Amino acid sequence: MSPVSFLRLRDVTLDFPIYQGSSRSLKKALLASSTRGNLGRDAAERVNVRALSEVSFEIGNGDRLALIGANGAGKTTLLKVLAGVYEPTQGRFFCSGRVSSLLDTSVGLNPDATGWENIILRGMYMGIHPGEMRALAGGIAEFTELGDYLDMPVRTYSAGMMIRLAFSISTCVPPDILIMDEWLSAGDAQFLGKAQRRIEEFVRRSSILVLASHSLELVEQWCNRGLLLHHGRVVTIGPVKEVVAAYRQLMDIATPPDLTAIATAV
Amino acid sequence: MPLIEPGEPTGHQNRRRLRYPTRRWTRPEGYVIARVGGGPEPRRRRAQAGTVEKGGYAGQTESAVAGLTDLSSVSVPRTGSVVEFPELPTRLGCAASDIVEGLGRYWLWTRLAHQDMRLRYRGSILGPFWQTITTAIMIGSMGFIYARLFHVELENYLPMLSVGLILWQFTSGMINEGCGTFEAVQGVIQQVKLPFSLHAYRLVYRNLLVLAHNFVIVPVVLLIFPHPIDWLRLLVLIPALVLIVINGIAVSTLLGMICARFRDVPPIVGSIVQVLFFVTPIFWLASSLGPHGRWLVLNPLYCAIDVMRSPLLGQPTSPHSWTILIAVTVLTSVASFLFFARFRSRIAFWV
Numbered sequence: 001m002s003p004v005s006f007l008r009l010r011d012v013t014l015d016f017p018i019y020q021g022s023s024r025s026l027k028k029a030l031l032a033s034s035t036r037g038n039l040g041r042d043a044a045e046r047v048n049v050r051a052l053s054e055v056s057f058e059i060g061n062g063d064r065l066a067l068i069g070a071n072g073a074g075k076t077t078l079l080k081v082l083a084g085v086y087e088p089t090q091g092r093f094f095c096s097g098r099v100s101s102l103l104d105t106s107v108g109l110n111p112d113a114t115g116w117e118n119i120i121l122r123g124m125y126m127g128i129h130p131g132e133m134r135a136l137a138g139g140i141a142e143f144t145e146l147g148d149y150l151d152m153p154v155r156t157y158s159a160g161m162m163i164r165l166a167f168s169i170s171t172c173v174p175p176d177i178l179i180m181d182e183w184l185s186a187g188d189a190q191f192l193g194k195a196q197r198r199i200e201e202f203v204r205r206s207s208i209l210v211l212a213s214h215s216l217e218l219v220e221q222w223c224n225r226g227l228l229l230h231h232g233r234v235v236t237i238g239p240v241k242e243v244v245a246a247y248r249q250l251m252d253i254a255t256p257p258d259l260t261a262i263a264t265a266v
Numbered sequence: 267m268p269l270i271e272p273g274e275p276t277g278h279q280n281r282r283r284l285r286y287p288t289r290r291w292t293r294p295e296g297y298v299i300a301r302v303g304g305g306p307e308p309r310r311r312r313a314q315a316g317t318v319e320k321g322g323y324a325g326q327t328e329s330a331v332a333g334l335t336d337l338s339s340v341s342v343p344r345t346g347s348v349v350e351f352p353e354l355p356t357r358l359g360c361a362a363s364d365i366v367e368g369l370g371r372y373w374l375w376t377r378l379a380h381q382d383m384r385l386r387y388r389g390s391i392l393g394p395f396w397q398t399i400t401t402a403i404m405i406g407s408m409g410f411i412y413a414r415l416f417h418v419e420l421e422n423y424l425p426m427l428s429v430g431l432i433l434w435q436f437t438s439g440m441i442n443e444g445c446g447t448f449e450a451v452q453g454v455i456q457q458v459k460l461p462f463s464l465h466a467y468r469l470v471y472r473n474l475l476v477l478a479h480n481f482v483i484v485p486v487v488l489l490i491f492p493h494p495i496d497w498l499r500l501l502v503l504i505p506a507l508v509l510i511v512i513n514g515i516a517v518s519t520l521l522g523m524i525c526a527r528f529r530d531v532p533p534i535v536g537s538i539v540q541v542l543f544f545v546t547p548i549f550w551l552a553s554s555l556g557p558h559g560r561w562l563v564l565n566p567l568y569c570a571i572d573v574m575r576s577p578l579l580g581q582p583t584s585p586h587s588w589t590i591l592i593a594v595t596v597l598t599s600v601a602s603f604l605f606f607a608r609f610r611s612r613i614a615f616w617v
Binding site for chain 1: 351352371373374377381385388453454455456457458459460524527528529530531534611614615616
């Protein structure tokens with residue numbers, strides 16, 4: 001573990017090119033560049049959605065940051081930027097420390113392989129050599145409490161069991177930075193408690209947690225700082241209680257105009 | 267709303283924007299950018315909110331950590347003097363390190379390729395050797411019919427056909443599957459940060475495994491129809507295979523990116539490969555073209571097959587096959603690398 005881990009963003013803007021229909025076509029694109037006429041209009045009109053706009057913040061050792069916002073506010077996109085999946089269109093992003101991301105339960109899991117095989121497989125996607133992973137598998141299996149189910153193909157697992165498996169694998173090596181999407185809140189209370197204890201242990205070792213969730217209770221319980229996103233912009237960042245309060249206020253105020261805007265657009 | 271905000275350039279992401287200054291962010295229908303609640307600007311608000319906050323850090327003993335704490339609670343300075351961002355590596359540097367890092371994860375892509383093979387033949391008793399049987403049946407049936415049609419001796423025709431067809435399956439397989447290098451693994455690309463080159467290595471390695479399974483047929487055929495084999499000359503197969511593998515990585519990366527961006531390309535590639543099968547001397551003899559046969563070297567797939575097939579059959583290699591193959595390898599590698607360097611960061615959006 002590196003002594004100082006941090007996430008640092010300055011004016012991060014991310015434009016999502018939406019490719020659909022003719023913008024997916026090479027033929028149309030070639031015609032567009034050669035004719036520049038009516039034929040080309042379809043291909044040239046590529047729609048960009050600004051998913052994140054000038055997001056700047058910095059968090060350091062021991063921070064547990066909650067990303068809060070309505071659907072489509074840019075939470076998952078921001079998580080993906082932090083995980084290194086998307087490169088910002090503008091602005092700078094810099095992170096120090098080993099990142100472990102739990103964006104999706106099923107990544108790297110082969111539905112037809114057993115739980116044991118998938119522990120090795122997902123570990124490899126995380127960058128851990130299968131030899132090391134075999135040594136860690138026992139501890140992971142213990143944490144999942146799945147017992148004999150680990151000998152079954154993960155195709156047969158319930159959503160909750162998948163969450164147990166995915167969380168246990170992703171946190172088997174204490175990461176410096178743990179990035180989680182909201183699916184974890186679908187776990188049962190007993191496992192959530194266990195997961196929280198594990199994360200608290202990380203945070204005591206000065207790890208960073210970034211969690212996106214709609215469950216305000218979970219967020220208040222787990223995080224110390226909050227970041228409120230609205231339409232890809234940072235509305236406020238600060239202590240989690242204040243940010244949650246701001247979110248509640250925002251939803252009350254912002255919902256009616258948003259709905260009318262969408263209604264008129266439709 | 268212009269995409270380029272006046273401000274300092276912050277890296278190569280910006281250079282891309284600057285090159286296309288006419289491109290604008292078009293607001294999709296129903297997209298609202300109203301500022302929330304009409305309050306102060308988000309940036310200033312954040313600064314206020316941040317100053318209220320105190321503590322929350324587990325280990326604040328180190329001065330470096332304390333420095334970070336201060337930074338996080340005040341607005342981020344725009345000069346970059348206090349908040350340090352490391353110098354961005356160039357695009358070419360990023361691409362090169364991607365390629366090297368991908369190689370370093372050999373344990374991931376080899377295992378994934380083996381898993382691909384297992385899944386493909388899941389449930390069949392023969393496993394991957396099902397592929398071998400399919401190829402053997404195809405060679406057998408084609409061999410007997412075409413030897414008759416072309417009035418050639420079976421003992422000459424069948425070895426040529428079997429080696430040619432197996433090599434064709436290898437090379438064309440990489441091209442056809444190369445269309446899905448990145449698209450086929452979009453779930454992984456959008457969730458985990460991995461070197462992109464890894465997906466190309468996995469694809470090529472998987473095709474090498476198929477080749478290995480098919481190649482079992484070759485010694486059998488050569489035993490039934492013995493040929494004088496120059497064993498020392500077989501050493502030339504190693505550099506030949508290396509060249510083809512490099513080509514395969516380059517082509518599958520290039521095609522993978524183009525096909526991820528333009529979804530009408532895979533059928534085009536499929537058609538071209540199909541045509542190439544008939545203009546490449548696999549089931550017909552190059553010598554039957556007479557003097558026109560010298561134009562065959564213009565087909566890189568012929569060169570690739572020729573440099574491996576001729577030593578195995580104890581025949582002379584066409585004079586220009588090696589030259590063309592090396593030239594094509596250099597060309598595809600350079601083109602693929604430049605394309606990869608330029609568009610690597612866009613792949614996650616394309617798939």
